[in-house]
Amino acid sequence: MSKTVELAEKLSKLDYSHMYNSDFYWTWDKTDDELASVFAVADALRDLRERNKSTKIFDSGLGISIFRDNSTRTRFSFASACNLLGLEVQDLDEKKSQIAHGETVRETANMVSFMADVIGIRDDMFIGEGHKYQKTFMDAVTKGHNDGILEQKPTLVNLQCDVDHPTQCMADMASIIHYFGGVENLRGKKVAMTWAYSPSYGKPLSVPQGVIGLFTRFGMDVVLAHPEGYDVMSDVEDIAGKNAAASGGSFAKVNSMEEAFENADIVYPKSWAPFAAMEKRTRLYQAGDKDGIDALEKELLANNAKYKNWSCTEEMMARTRGGKALYMHCLPADITGLSCREGEVDNSVFDRYIDPLYKEASFKPYIIAAMIFLAKVKDPAAALRTLDASAGPRIAF
């Protein structure tokens, strides 16, 4: 029995019925079964590709990408996922379009979606705005579909908003599951999601929020560590707490990187901006207050500089379980002595983990493809079995 057929067996025991035609905003909208379904389909699609079996379930159709912030990794992951399933990517580049000329989101959403099966949106820059934009967009196309304007309802893949970064965190989790040899081995593992110093300013909060919102569901002991003032959204902290209680793990907050790293099995040191400061920045941008933005940036950089000792050094790594915690990062990292003078991680640490880091990233295209697959295929378990049995080759000769 092939791995894909095994995974189809596993899948058929899960309840994924509500994923059909649904959107993927946040992992905490989804049930445990639904997340397990995404992992199973992702692994199956990878297995099929490794055995040179085509997984093009679409003969035509578009995947629309909207990047309201720069991206290399996620852009190529989305393009890879769409291509793997047979969709062609069309990027809605707001500079090329007429959006700046006063178009409403509702109108644009419908105008670009006549043949769109998938919408991938990154909008992570402004607290309180990213999720709202995605929701407005998807409400518009759902209404458009219900009113007979769009022949199909495209499905949303949240490619990062101000609240969650589900394709990243699900790829992170897929990579941990494989690293530790199965989801059953995660129970009791200690995870340190910690802030780290970076010479840049205003990095999104969606990764730390996504990690605590997701990792707490697997019976692990998740510690969130940051200097005072660098809080993330309290709503997500509440979710993390509830998840931990339900899964038999724990969620704790500390103000010391050392404490978080102590005996950790997994460390995820990464810079982010304080939630309150990001809220303030959004208001300044809305008011067009350039001087205020500049002043805020200076203030934040000065504040960051107080915490240069929050860095994933060799000494810090030595505190982890056997000195061998799995080092994780969503990339790109600010690497001390390589990409900057003082940053999130020592080059020697980063370099030792290149392989697991790149493998971590390699799950993202499959996670995205699995999200699309589950939203578009009515009986995904049967579809995987059919692909396993009779799909043509990806490369013909």
Place this chain on the structure above:
Amino acid sequence: MSKTVELAEKLSKLDYSHMYNSDFYWTWDKTDDELASVFAVADALRDLRERNKSTKIFDSGLGISIFRDNSTRTRFSFASACNLLGLEVQDLDEKKSQIAHGETVRETANMVSFMADVIGIRDDMFIGEGHKYQKTFMDAVTKGHNDGILEQKPTLVNLQCDVDHPTQCMADMASIIHYFGGVENLRGKKVAMTWAYSPSYGKPLSVPQGVIGLFTRFGMDVVLAHPEGYDVMSDVEDIAGKNAAASGGSFAKVNSMEEAFENADIVYPKSWAPFAAMEKRTRLYQAGDKDGIDALEKELLANNAKYKNWSCTEEMMARTRGGKALYMHCLPADITGLSCREGEVDNSVFDRYIDPLYKEASFKPYIIAAMIFLAKVKDPAAALRTLDASAGPRIAF
């Protein structure tokens, strides 16, 4: 009998023989049968897609898009049409290319067309130049094909020039035909194609010209209304007059929006620039006269401001037949109180017509696909029957 087979029947009674390998510049180049063929194929392609049947007639091949002006709707419509038929879009972005370095159009046209089945060009900014560019481009690739340089002659889809906007106006007409329940119901309907105030300057004339050039062919009473001085090309007015005479309808010009709206069944209020001013602007650009351009812009904006009462208000709509004329627009509209302080249309009017407006736009991808289909498929009626009988699914599971 499926709708597609019915449409294939209808199609086989029309003479579309000259469309094979031809280009689509202006609707008035085409016979009534040819336009009817486009509508029939568009409807059939839509029916096939709605029934999840693949219409990929190309296994490989490129659709080249050239946008010499901004575009969202037409860009995505072209991409959707190409994808529906199996072509991959490649955008010739003049900023990324070496065109600025003194390349001639003839050379570029051949260099990008080695594997191009379709060329879509928007060039609407400069009166006297847009059509010329398209013609020069297509003459070059036709010669290239005849000389054995290009293995296929790509077909042109005019995505808007200075004279006509055929994919827009054909989509508008397809939407009217469906709205009124058949082309036979259009006879005697009154259409008001009217100028409307906008705070912006220099909008293309191709939509009003395209509308009067096309709508006069269906036995309707078409009224063109604009303030004094906002004339469109007189050549197109002559065509509209001849079309009206031949179709048993009428074509009239008035200088009052109220008069045009009186008992109208369809209203299309939209801003455009005066033809004579656009001719002048083209000459100023050619001469590189920046001061002249700025002066002209100021003059035109001041002149526009005299006609703020040319707006599609509720009061204006009340004058139409039963107060219920179909409101049309190519989008995006300048909406009073939404996208600008004073514009082409009241928000309450616009909002009431959102559904028909979006449906109007939804025909464009199919109209473009139909134009390509008829230029590339020798026996389109037979091809539609074959697709209906034996096409694979668009989504596999």
Place this chain on the structure above:
Amino acid sequence: MSKTVELAEKLSKLDYSHMYNSDFYWTWDKTDDELASVFAVADALRDLRERNKSTKIFDSGLGISIFRDNSTRTRFSFASACNLLGLEVQDLDEKKSQIAHGETVRETANMVSFMADVIGIRDDMFIGEGHKYQKTFMDAVTKGHNDGILEQKPTLVNLQCDVDHPTQCMADMASIIHYFGGVENLRGKKVAMTWAYSPSYGKPLSVPQGVIGLFTRFGMDVVLAHPEGYDVMSDVEDIAGKNAAASGGSFAKVNSMEEAFENADIVYPKSWAPFAAMEKRTRLYQAGDKDGIDALEKELLANNAKYKNWSCTEEMMARTRGGKALYMHCLPADITGLSCREGEVDNSVFDRYIDPLYKEASFKPYIIAAMIFLAKVKDPAAALRTLDASAGPRIAF
């Protein structure tokens, strides 16, 4: 027997075994058999397309393009080649990506390549850097594949580096072979690869270098001519000398355009920058010395202006064999009286050779496709026979 089957026969007698999974940096890395294989496969793919046979050997997969310099021709040739084989192009636009934010090439290379079958890179601006970038990129993905991060090793197609421009020069050679009716007819032909005046500055050296490195392998008498100081890389001159000796041709350098053109069968007059000056420019850019760069540019333009008589005029062409040498250019050319006041070639000469020039360019998509085909297909001769016998149509109806 079809042309494709004939070419498959020919191919099966050549040793192309080392091309499987290999990269294409420079023509002089490849054996004569390997180059002959590229020409054979290119001709076969063209024959198949002309007979409407699909050559999509990939059902999904990406071709990544990286253009670190402007490009129209090569961009569309690469896109056409990928499309012909079934790959979707994704452009890594460094302005859209986070590369500027300190990412290392190693990381980016892996992050964009999870589903990449082909990498096409143009990096020709800086002497000593272009090839290095390509090598670093490919070393990274090769390691990534060996370490289990990438499921496939993508293959490199060098779309122009600082040393060679193999897709251009192989297309040039394919065109010569067809023009003279077979590779066996090239022996003893005289080729003049000469510098020519252009009003612009700093054109890459990769074309003259690529031409002398490749054309010397066919028993031809290759003459490189340029004004004093406009030397190309001496390493490549050495290669040209060795190639000529091995093939029974000759390689000579002269400082007179007239002498080079004397009785030439083929002339390739083209501007380039002096190697030593380009080395200096690279160092100035690395040091961020803007004033130095400006001064160098002025100096080079002034120096160029001394050699305005190095131009492919009618008088110069009259010196060639029977006045009828084949005029070649990689395009776009600086054409006297058309694209500039004084340039590389007279308009009357250029215009007379439009057909062979465009045909020359038309080989590039097929050359690129053949390079990919030979790197990705284990038994290309068998694959061509199968395609000839049973490939579906490219256009269905």
